[in-house]
Amino acid sequence: MTTEATLTGAGLTLGYDSRTVVHDAGIELRAGAVVALIGPNGSGKSTLLRSLARLHHARAGTVTLDGDDALALRPKDFARRVTLLTQSRPTPGGVRVRDVVAYGRHPYRGRFGAGDPDGPAVVGRAMRRTGVDGMADRAVDELSGGELQRVWLATCLAQDTGVVLLDEPTTFLDLRYQIETLDLVRDLADQHGVAVGVVLHDLDQAAAVADELVLLHQGVVRATGTPAEVLTAALLTEIYGLRIDVDVDDDGHVRTKPLGRHNRKVTL
Numbered sequence: 001m002t003t004e005a006t007l008t009g010a011g012l013t014l015g016y017d018s019r020t021v022v023h024d025a026g027i028e029l030r031a032g033a034v035v036a037l038i039g040p041n042g043s044g045k046s047t048l049l050r051s052l053a054r055l056h057h058a059r060a061g062t063v064t065l066d067g068d069d070a071l072a073l074r075p076k077d078f079a080r081r082v083t084l085l086t087q088s089r090p091t092p093g094g095v096r097v098r099d100v101v102a103y104g105r106h107p108y109r110g111r112f113g114a115g116d117p118d119g120p121a122v123v124g125r126a127m128r129r130t131g132v133d134g135m136a137d138r139a140v141d142e143l144s145g146g147e148l149q150r151v152w153l154a155t156c157l158a159q160d161t162g163v164v165l166l167d168e169p170t171t172f173l174d175l176r177y178q179i180e181t182l183d184l185v186r187d188l189a190d191q192h193g194v195a196v197g198v199v200l201h202d203l204d205q206a207a208a209v210a211d212e213l214v215l216l217h218q219g220v221v222r223a224t225g226t227p228a229e230v231l232t233a234a235l236l237t238e239i240y241g242l243r244i245d246v247d248v249d250d251d252g253h254v255r256t257k258p259l260g261r262h263n264r265k266v267t268l
Contacts, residue, residue, distance in 0.1 A: 004031035004193045005066055005081055005162030007052055012061035014047050020059070022048050022219045029163060029195040034185055036210035037199045038230075040240060043216040045199045046087065046167050052197065053084040053165050065163075079107035083159040085166045089152055091141050097151050098136040101127055104158030126157040129184060131177075145172035153181065157188075164188055166198040170205070182209045207231055207254040215239070227254045 007029045014022035022044040029035050029052070037045040050056040052063055054070060063070040065081060073081075083104070092100065104126065105119040127133040130150045135143070140151055149172045156164065166185065170178040186209055188194040200206040206213060207227035215223040215230050217239045223230045231254050236244040243259040 003081070003162045005195055006030050007070070007082060007163045007195060007197070008064045009048070009052050010062050010064075012048065012051055012063070013059045014044070014051050014056055015059055020219065022051075022216075024061070025216070025219075025221050027052070027197070027214055027221075027224075029197045031162065031195050032189050032193045033211045034189045034196040034198065034209055035212045035214060036206040037197065037214045037216065038201070038203060038206050039216035039222075042218075044219040045216055048216070049084070049165050049167055049197060049199055050086075053082060054078060055084065076107045079159065079161075081161050082163040083156050083161045083165065085152060085156040085164075085169055087167045087171065091148065093141045094139055095141075096137055097132055097140055097143075098123065098127065100140050100151055101132070101154045101158050104155040104160075107159065122160050123158050126154040129157060129187075130154040131180065146174060146177055149173055150177065150181075153184075162193070163195045163197070166196065168199050168201065170200070170202070178205070185209055203231060203236070203256045204254070207256075228252060231256060 009025065009027045012022060012025045013020060025048055027035065027048065037049060039045055047056055051058055054063065065073065070078065102119065102123050105116050105123065108116040108119065124133070127136060130153050132147070132150050132154050135147065140148060143151065153169060169181050173181060182205060185196055185198060189196050210227065212225065213227055213230040214221055222239065223235060228248055231246055233244060233246045236246065236256065245257045245259060247255045
């Protein structure tokens with residue numbers, strides 16, 4: 001059963017070899033809220049998310065889980081509380097969908113796969129919630145990119161953690177499954193009290209699904225706040241290097257409109 005949790009990164013400086021890609025970044029993921037990391041390619045979004053999952057060592061700063069040093073936790077204990085869906089994973093050949101989703105139960109199993117009585121029910125629920133239950137007996141290497149992405153999402157949900165980290169979860173998905181995935185993200189927060197951190201490129205999708213946005217540019221957090229606070233025309237135009245108009249309707253919904261050379265005369 002999912003337990004509510006808070007995952008916090010403070011003063012995080014991250015890099016590869018001699019290159020620093022994230023500078024003194026802070027982020028907090030709270031139970032029942034969705035935080036979306038946005039920004040241009042190469043801005044450090046995925047690196048920051050991976051550092052929260054303990055997959056990228058910080059040169060400076062701390063990651064805490066419910067106030068405790070996340071790095072001090074045993075791997076299985078951490079994996080029972082935090083899960084990450086990465087951008088890409090190797091596809092196992094000849095393995096059925098239900099067995100791949102069951103990989104998410106690894107932190108709950110003892111030696112030789114024993115000791116997880118709740119596993120089958122949790123795996124079944126994860127497959128239903130992601131719409132892959134109808135392909136449970138298919139081999140994953142026969143699936144399309146979109147189908148496989150939903151299988152990995154189901155594997156992530158089967159881990160049944162209080163914090164879920166998603167790196168571009170709508171990649172490869174058609175419009176229907178993009179929207180269903182974003183609905184699922186909201187359900188995790190609203191119905192199950194999960195703390196969700198998600199990297200998204202689509203600004204309108206981020207505005208629609210997130211309670212809070214963290215906007216990164218060249219490794220620096222430029223703004224943190226509600227979609228209406230972060231998605232301003234001036235800031236987006238500066239960061240993305242092209243004119244972006246922004247409209248906020250009476251209900252507070254934010255929509256962005258990037259303007260290229262052929263539609264710059266169009267106004268919202």
